Amino acid sequence: MxxxxxxxxxxxxxxxxxxxxxxxxxxxxxxxxxxxxxxxxxxxxxxxxxxxxxxxxxxxxxxxxxxxxxxxxxxxxxxxxxxxxxxxxxxxxxxxxxxxxxxxxxxxxxxxxxxxxxxLLRHVSPAFAEDPLRILRVARFAARYQPLGFSVAPETMTLMRGMVDAGEVEHLVAERVWKEVSRALLEPRPDVFIEVLRECGALAVLLPEVDRLFGVPQPPQHHPEVDTGDHVLRALRQAPAELPVRFAVLVHDLGKGITPEEVLPSHRGHESAGLPLVKAVCERLRVPNPIKSLALGVCEYHLHCHKAFELRPQTIMKLLRALDGLRNPQKYEQFLLSCEADARGRLGMEDRDYPQVNYLRAARDAAAAVSPQALMDAGFEGAELGKALDRARIEAIAALKDCYRA
Known part of the structure; x- marks a missing residue:
């Protein structure tokens, strides 16, 4: 022994x-x-x-x-x-x-x-091909060790392509796929995980909604990198190592993958168009509900964050309600971090200042500081208390906006 x-x-x-x-x-x-x-x-x-x-x-x-x-x-x-x-x-x-x-x-x-x-990340023997989960493991190791200069050996990439072509990846169960995806998204280079899966063809099987983003153009004045898939990879590199944030960044632009060709490179309405796709990914991979909720919020409202200084105080209050920002400040903060990664995930804009997040943080704090007790002491109750509380919060946000303008 x-x-x-x-x-x-x-x-x-x-x-x-x-x-x-x-x-x-x-x-x-x-x-x-x-x-x-x-x-x-x-x-x-x-x-x-x-x-x-x-x-x-x-x-x-x-x-x-x-x-x-x-x-x-x-x-x-x-x-x-x-x-x-x-x-x-x-x-x-x-x-x-x-x-x-x-x-x-x-x-x-x-x-x-x-x-x-x-x-080099190289397979031990041809028996590697017997377990399709190893494709995701190799991609995850590539995401972990790329900063040290590691890459997938060409013969291993060829073997993985053959496994995908043979249909082996289609037999993976959702729980195992999500476990590998969730671990890979927390590695130092989560974008490399997606790149390796795409190179061997597994991305098209496991995350076709993400795979179809590659080759889809965006307006160059807003996205100098042009390619939507490239933008998502850049945004992943900018995102902090929090699983809900990185997953939200991965799926935030899925709606751009189904934009009709005749209107490209414009993607008007891609936020709402992406919601069913995000839901489909989450249901297929059995993504935990808190992560799914944030991903849907980022998909639907990330342009609100980018246009924060153009929003009316009433609209910011609606955003806070939609994201449950007053009761769940952690989720709201993760929303802001996801949007910041999106904004900086553009060619040449990686270090650009993004003051919108500080403004929206301050707006949330201003609204949260409004005291319901003070309104109750003033005689408000029931439905009228709710309306008065909303008005007071909107006024607090409006005063803050004036300060930012000043």
Whole structure:
């Protein structure tokens, strides 16, 4: 019985990056032996145990054989006779197929260290093609490690295209897709995730609403980059690493993908046109409701933010109500951050000042500062109290607008 540190912990140690989780593989052991040592079983599909003291995951060495479609279509064989090399061979990328002994020796049968130096994400074996979820994982790793110079190996990209053409991606379940998308959107370069999926053809299968944005022109006076898909990628690069914000930025312009060709490059009404598309994406991927709600709000109202100084106080009050800005200031702030990323996600405008967000923050604070108790003390109640509260809030926003004009 021998235990080895494997996977991402080995990779990140060699890259001199922080290691957040440690996974171990155990060779030459049985389930009964692991239980006798006090390990707690947690695996459903294959034998995985938690260490009785550290809580680290320890999996018995195993092999996998394709037996169906999709992520779960595998027959797993775990036995004391499975070697470390056999276990590593079933992994996705060479940089994830290394192990470390208790003495610190690196075991690297598939060239992971060489690919780390070459900054390549390369598949371990043709068995990569048996699991379509690996396409999303590769795209996610590309989004994480692009700042270090990593890219997808050409032969791996070719293999992923073949998997897409074979229809394997269509068998992925929504929960697994959303898990990978949500993790990838929080990586340092979420735009690279989208680019890799597009290059291999998976984007057209998983997010066709996003895929069709590429090649759609916009007015160059507002969008010097012209291409709508390019704009979305630029906006993703500007967005802070908050999942609701980055997802909202990803889908905020979906309406531009269905603009009739005869009116291009104009996209009048794309905000309302995009709402059914955003809903469709969220329902298909089973996106959590708070994230869906923000995405719909950004899609419908991002132009309101861009035109904030042109809006009447009454319209700003309607915007606050539509976004539940008084009761949910976090959602309102995420709306503003999404719109700011949209505004700066344009060629040459990345560092341009965007005072609209400060104005709309101040407007929200001014409206929130109006005291219902003061109005009740003045004799207002029932429906009249609600109307008086609205009037007072609109007046507070109007006074603020005068200050900004001054």
């Amino acid at each position: 021998k235990t080895y540190l494997v996977g991402g912990a080995v990779r990140d140690k060699l890259l001199q990056r922080p290691v957040h989780e440690q996974d171990w593989v155990v060779v030459g052991a049985t389930e009964a032996e692991m239980l006798a040592l006090g390990f707690r079983p947690v695996g459903k599909d294959f034998p995985v145990f938690l260490h009785p003291e550290t809580g680290d995951e320890h999996a018995l060495a195993r092999t996998e054989r394709k037996s169906g479609h999709g992520y779960g279509g595998f027959t797993v064989y775990a036995s004391p006779d499975v070697t470390l090399e056999q276990d590593l061979q079933r992994r996705d990328l060479t940089v994830n197929a290394m192990a470390e002994t208790e003495d610190g020796e690196i075991i690297d049968p598939y060239g992971g260290q060489s690919d780390l130096h070459a900054r």
